[in-house]
Amino acid sequence: MASHAKSGLKAFTVPVSNPTAAQKPPAAPGNILYPRKRFLSQNIEINGVTRINAWVDSMRASSPTHLKSTPSLAEDQSSWMLHHPSALQMFEQIIDASKGKQIVMFLDYDGTLSPIVDDPDRAFMSDKMRVTVGNLAECFPTAIVSGRCRDKVYKFVRLAELYYAGSHGMDIKGPEKGSKHKKASESVLCQPASEFLPMIDEVYKQLVEKTKSTPGAMVENNKFCLSVHYRCVEEKKWSELAQQVKSVVKEYPKLRLTQGRKVLEIRPTIKWDKGKALEFLLESLGFANCTDVFPVYIGDDRTDEDAFKILRDRGQGFGILVSKFPKDTNASYSLQEPDEVMDFLQRLVDWKKLSQGNPEC
Numbered sequence: 001m002a003s004h005a006k007s008g009l010k011a012f013t014v015p016v017s018n019p020t021a022a023q024k025p026p027a028a029p030g031n032i033l034y035p036r037k038r039f040l041s042q043n044i045e046i047n048g049v050t051r052i053n054a055w056v057d058s059m060r061a062s063s064p065t066h067l068k069s070t071p072s073l074a075e076d077q078s079s080w081m082l083h084h085p086s087a088l089q090m091f092e093q094i095i096d097a098s099k100g101k102q103i104v105m106f107l108d109y110d111g112t113l114s115p116i117v118d119d120p121d122r123a124f125m126s127d128k129m130r131v132t133v134g135n136l137a138e139c140f141p142t143a144i145v146s147g148r149c150r151d152k153v154y155k156f157v158r159l160a161e162l163y164y165a166g167s168h169g170m171d172i173k174g175p176e177k178g179s180k181h182k183k184a185s186e187s188v189l190c191q192p193a194s195e196f197l198p199m200i201d202e203v204y205k206q207l208v209e210k211t212k213s214t215p216g217a218m219v220e221n222n223k224f225c226l227s228v229h230y231r232c233v234e235e236k237k238w239s240e241l242a243q244q245v246k247s248v249v250k251e252y253p254k255l256r257l258t259q260g261r262k263v264l265e266i267r268p269t270i271k272w273d274k275g276k277a278l279e280f281l282l283e284s285l286g287f288a289n290c291t292d293v294f295p296v297y298i299g300d301d302r303t304d305e306d307a308f309k310i311l312r313d314r315g316q317g318f319g320i321l322v323s324k325f326p327k328d329t330n331a332s333y334s335l336q337e338p339d340e341v342m343d344f345l346q347r348l349v350d351w352k353k354l355s356q357g358n359p360e361c
């Protein structure tokens, strides 16, 4: 397992997971997990054995546009909402549950703080959202946890007082600027996949070359992991793209493939994900063994499930899934879109200011 020093720069040894082992987590007690085949298929495991058809099926299943509006879907939706109610509607209950505890906020970026757009380089968050997140960070320790390269997500968010975990948590850094939630002497840096950098660069070049014949495909270098976007690829070309990606990745048994929203993600097989990043950050903030901490993680994607699961297993705080559609999730609550996320964050800020009787928090 990773060894964490209490403060300062941290050295890590992270074991390589068995890339062929099943990744599906057991259901947490009390959690309603919907049958995956109805909503989402599982992460793709490569290594020669997985059929291309299975990849394409999985790519289709993760595209909500394929869920046609039917009476049975409406039924699914209302039943799902019963088990994952709106975090806005449940705001008072959420606040009650957090009483006497330190709230710590974890926010995914794409699809959570910024709307999903065709061009990943133009996924800007609104100024209003930036102000809200800035206010939130004044009130609570706040981290951005993203699949993107840390520098890139920082350029979008531009708030120096936050913690940032890029590359699906494989690149964590503490606030640039003094934060009241961070002791001045402590610098936090965690890069458990450093040894994979040359391999990731090599695979990036190969993927760019291999996929250039597929119109609309785009490979994004997220430093410790890679994204192959197919949002702008015609569906009839998905199988071709999957073949191209597979032909490259199969030569690298130390890399694995997971899936996000119209994106294939290639990353090291180390046992590190957004859930581990969340635990690392809680520890860095001094909440390792605290019972009076209340972490809230908001995210929209499959990779956020690792963090939702950790919170469920720890029995601390909870996850909020951002989705308009029923999805198999370990989150407890839901919000439909980034605008609702912003309203929820603003309510937290307002509540905190009111409860402290201090407009500056």
Ligand SMILES: O=P(O)(O)OC[C@H]1O[C@H](O[C@H]2O[C@H](CO)[C@@H](O)[C@H](O)[C@H]2O)[C@H](O)[C@@H](O)[C@@H]1O
Binding pocket: 108, 109, 110, 111, 115, 116, 117, 118, 119, 120, 121, 123, 145, 146, 147, 148, 220, 222, 227, 229, 231, 260, 261, 262, 263, 265, 301, 303
């Ligand atoms: O963990 P996240 O911050 O949610 O990052 C996950 C991926 O997000 C980005 O892709 C997604 O958003 C794009 C812009 O809206 C969209 O075009 C794409 O289809 C989505 O998958 C990012 O570009 C990826 O590198 C991240 O892995």
